[in-house]
Amino acid sequence: MTTTKFGTSVTLPSDTEIAMSRTFDAPASLVWKAFTEPELLRRWLLGPDGWEMPICEVDLRVGGKWRYGWAQPDGSGAFEMHGEYTEVTPFSRIVNTEHFEDNPPAITTVTFEEVDGRTTMTSTMTLVSQEVRDIVLATGMADGAGRSYERLGEVLATL
Amino acid sequence: MDELSATFAALADPTRRAILARLTEGPATVKELSEPFDISGPAISKHLRVLEKAGLITRGREAQWRPCQLDATPLKEVAVWAENYRRFWDASYQRLDALLTEMKETDR
Numbered sequence: 001m002t003t004t005k006f007g008t009s010v011t012l013p014s015d016t017e018i019a020m021s022r023t024f025d026a027p028a029s030l031v032w033k034a035f036t037e038p039e040l041l042r043r044w045l046l047g048p049d050g051w052e053m054p055i056c057e058v059d060l061r062v063g064g065k066w067r068y069g070w071a072q073p074d075g076s077g078a079f080e081m082h083g084e085y086t087e088v089t090p091f092s093r094i095v096n097t098e099h100f101e102d103n104p105p106a107i108t109t110v111t112f113e114e115v116d117g118r119t120t121m122t123s124t125m126t127l128v129s130q131e132v133r134d135i136v137l138a139t140g141m142a143d144g145a146g147r148s149y150e151r152l153g154e155v156l157a158t159l
Numbered sequence: 160m161d162e163l164s165a166t167f168a169a170l171a172d173p174t175r176r177a178i179l180a181r182l183t184e185g186p187a188t189v190k191e192l193s194e195p196f197d198i199s200g201p202a203i204s205k206h207l208r209v210l211e212k213a214g215l216i217t218r219g220r221e222a223q224w225r226p227c228q229l230d231a232t233p234l235k236e237v238a239v240w241a242e243n244y245r246r247f248w249d250a251s252y253q254r255l256d257a258l259l260t261e262m263k264e265t266d267r
Contacts, residue, residue: 020248043254043258047246047247123248
């Protein structure tokens with residue numbers, strides 16, 4: 001199963017994983033740099049308009065820690081996540097744990113693949129179960145906003 | 160445990176998911192819900208308590224029957240979470256496009 005929306009494709013590598021792929025018009029060395037240097041990360045890893053990233057710590061080595069924190073300019077809505085790097089292969093692959101609030105810790109693998117000067121960055125997130133993954137996909141990630149609630153009954157019926 | 164985690168935890172069991180699937184067809188009694196499963200009434204009741212605690216079902220007041228009904232409100236939270244997740248990455252990746260263009264120019 002593969003769907004594309006705004007250039008970000010969502011695929012299902014295994015029962016408990018969701019992978020998001022996006023291609024960028026730049027070599028892997030630059031995408032890697034933008035993804036691993038705090039002063040660059042702070043400029044793009046911001047989500048919707050109106051957010052800043054006051055906390056951005058990256059100790060990029062196996063066993064090193066990372067910590068990201070976001071807030072609105074007046075300091076409200078602050079939230080953060082953190083984890084530890086378990087694999088770092090320059091310009092190619094990063095594996096890390098991810099702790100966010102009380103959620104069970106997730107494992108995220110990010111790969112960088114360069115072809116003809118363009119780089120596809122794939123972020124794979126391991127979720128708690130196949131069913132949760134399917135609900136997540138069915139309710140929003142692979143689809144548009146808004147109508148997801150109405151479809152939940154159908155999703156449940158197929159579990 | 161926050162509400163989203165409680166919803167995830169309640170959904171993590173196949174029997175509970177089957178119960179929810181059955182309830183999408185309409186309200187049912189404990190006896191009706193236990194019929195497709197090869198487990199005891201008390202075991203079904205235990206699953207129902209977990210679902211009720213997670214806010215995924217509500218139960219009628221009639222002492223004898225107490226029919227169960229699906230409540231999709233917590234699932235809406237899951238949907239909102241997923242949509243926010245997608246929106247976050249879409250917006251961020253668009254910014255990264257612009258930053259990479261700038262970095263390429265500086266590189267030259």
